[in-house]
Each structure stands twice: as structure tokens, then as C-alpha cells.
Amino acid sequence: MLRTRLSLALLAAVLVLAGCAPAAQGTGPVQVAVSIAPLADMVRQIGGERVTVVQLVPAGSSVHTYEPTPRQVQFVARAQLLVLNGVGLEYWAPKVIDAAANPKLHVVDTSQGLPLLEESGEEGGNPHLWLDPELAMRQAERVRDGLIAVDPDHADLYRQNAERYIGTLKALDAEIQAETAGWTHRRFVAFHSAWVYFARRYGLEQVAAIEPFPGREPSPEWLASIVGIVRDAGVPVVFAEPQLPPRAAQAVAGEAGAKVLTLDPLGGVPGRSTYAEMMRYNVSQMAQALR
Numbered sequence: 001m002l003r004t005r006l007s008l009a010l011l012a013a014v015l016v017l018a019g020c021a022p023a024a025q026g027t028g029p030v031q032v033a034v035s036i037a038p039l040a041d042m043v044r045q046i047g048g049e050r051v052t053v054v055q056l057v058p059a060g061s062s063v064h065t066y067e068p069t070p071r072q073v074q075f076v077a078r079a080q081l082l083v084l085n086g087v088g089l090e091y092w093a094p095k096v097i098d099a100a101a102n103p104k105l106h107v108v109d110t111s112q113g114l115p116l117l118e119e120s121g122e123e124g125g126n127p128h129l130w131l132d133p134e135l136a137m138r139q140a141e142r143v144r145d146g147l148i149a150v151d152p153d154h155a156d157l158y159r160q161n162a163e164r165y166i167g168t169l170k171a172l173d174a175e176i177q178a179e180t181a182g183w184t185h186r187r188f189v190a191f192h193s194a195w196v197y198f199a200r201r202y203g204l205e206q207v208a209a210i211e212p213f214p215g216r217e218p219s220p221e222w223l224a225s226i227v228g229i230v231r232d233a234g235v236p237v238v239f240a241e242p243q244l245p246p247r248a249a250q251a252v253a254g255e256a257g258a259k260v261l262t263l264d265p266l267g268g269v270p271g272r273s274t275y276a277e278m279m280r281y282n283v284s285q286m287a288q289a290l291r
Contacts, residue, residue, distance in 0.1 A: 037268025086111030237289035
């Protein structure tokens with residue numbers, strides 16, 4: 001994975017801003033910084049009116065290359081809770097936490113204890129856990145526990161909201177199971193290895209990824225090998241992503257005679273602003289080629 005670093009100038013700016021922003025006190029809403037949109041939705045669903053949420057990776061940006069701004073780190077410096085996916089997805093998190101210098105910050109790594117897949121081209125395993133609704137339920141439990149840790153007076157509210165939200169995820173999982181069970185085709189090529197947890201959950205197979213190392217341009221030789229895989233395996237579709245340029249996916253699909261459609265692993269935009277909306281959108285996209 002391409003790993004850019006926070007510049008010295010950025011760190012200096014963060015330290016100045018953080019020094020002027022003490023951690024929030026009192027009985028107001030819990031200040032929560034969250035890395036990506038699917039987790040931000042979980043926090044809002046479970047926290048309700050008790051939380052103020054700042055999403056660090058904006059919609060349309062690639063989580064694999066984005067760096068938080070000084071203003072965002074200023075928010076972390078006064079937040080009570082930082083919710084991360086983990087498994088190295090937020091490669092910038094240790095420096096942001098250090099720069100924020102917030103001794104009262106409670107950090108939740110929602111991947112802790114979850115079974116990881118290794119085949120991703122990423123150090124430590126594949127981080128895209130939230131794309132399996134069953135694993136997303138367990139991430140939601142970690143969000144619940146994090147909110148209770150920083151705001152124990154409202155523990156019953158968080159438990160009730162989490163139970164209701166996990167119920168909606170169970171229904172979503174059953175809905176996807178019913179839809180995917182009858183698909184004629186089971187294989188696809190993704191832009192990067194975001195969909196292996198989803199594929200495992202629903203009996204599909206991601207046979208290859210256009211970008212084997214997130215944030216790193218694929219070589220012509222690699223793309224040629226993907227064309228061969230698509231042809232040999234009879235793969236009907238190559239999926240692009242809205243956060244990344246589609247040129248490579250279009251080139252492979254055009255050469256191999258496959259469709260190009262778009263899957264969105266992050267959402268956070270109109271029509272797929274919630275986790276459930278995002279997942280339903282992706283299933284409908286897949287169905288166009290795999291049904």
C-alpha cells in the first residue's frame with residue numbers, strides 16, 4: 001500500500017491547534033471522530049442525539065491515500081472517542097493520535113478479535129471487514145462498548161440503540177443472502193481487494209483485483225494477466241470504484257469483453273449515505289452482471 005506521511009509542517013500546525021483545543025467536558029453530546037462513512041453511520045445509529053460525529057475521510061476520497069487535515073486533528077484533540085476500522089486501514093492514526101495529545105481520548109479499533117483474511121496486498125491482513133454485514137454487526141458492538149466507556153450514564157440508551165441497529169443488519173444480511181443465492185454467475189474482478197469478505201459471506205469469488213496494492217498503479221503486465229483471467233474464467237464483470245480512476249478497469253473490461261460497473265465500498269453520498277443504503281446499492285450493481 002502506498003503510505004504517504006504527515007508532513008512536518010502539518011504536524012506543526014496540528015500541535016498549535018491542538019494546544020488551543022482541550023478535550024470536551026460536561027454533559028453535552030459525546031464528540032466522536034470516525035475514520036470512514038460506514039463506521040460514522042454506525043456511531044450515529046447507536047449514539048443518536050447523544051453524539052456529534054466528525055468523519056475524517058470525506059466521501060469520494062480513497063481511505064488508502066487520504067491524510068486528515070490539521071482542522072480534523074484539532075477535533076481529535078478535543079474528542080472523547082476515536083472510532084477506527086483497524087487492520088492498518090487508517091495508516092495515519094498513530095501520528096494523528098500523537099499529534100492530538102489528548103489524554104482523555106478513547107480509541108476503538110473495531111477490528112479487534114475479528115477473523116481476518118490475508119490475501120489483500122496489505123500489511124496485517126485485509127481491512128475491509130465492514131463489507132460483510134455479519135462482521136459489521138460485531139463492529140457495531142465495539143462502537144456500542146466505546147460509547148458506553150466514555151458516557152456510562154447513557155449505557156442503556158446505547159445498548160437499546162445497538163440492539164435495534166444490529167437487528168436491521170441481520171435483516172439486511174438475510175436480504176442479501178436471498179438475493180445472491182440465485183445468481184447464475186459467482187465470479188467477478190474488483191478494482192482492489194475490498195470485496196473478499198463479502199464474497200466469502202455470500203458464496204461468491206473475487207478472482208482478481210485490478211490494483212493488487214491499494215494506492216499503487218498496476219503495471220501493464222499485471223493488467224494483461226487480469227485480461228487473461230477474465231477470459232479464461234468467463235468472468236462477466238469488472239468492478240470500478242468511485243473513489244479511484246476507472247481507466248484501468250475500463251481497459252481490462254474492454255480488452256476482455258466484460259462489463260464495467262461501479263461498486264462503492266465507502267458510501268457516504270446521497271443515495272448510499274447509510275451503511276444499509278450503500279450495501280443495497282452494491283448488491284444491485286452486482287446483480288446487473290451476476291444474476
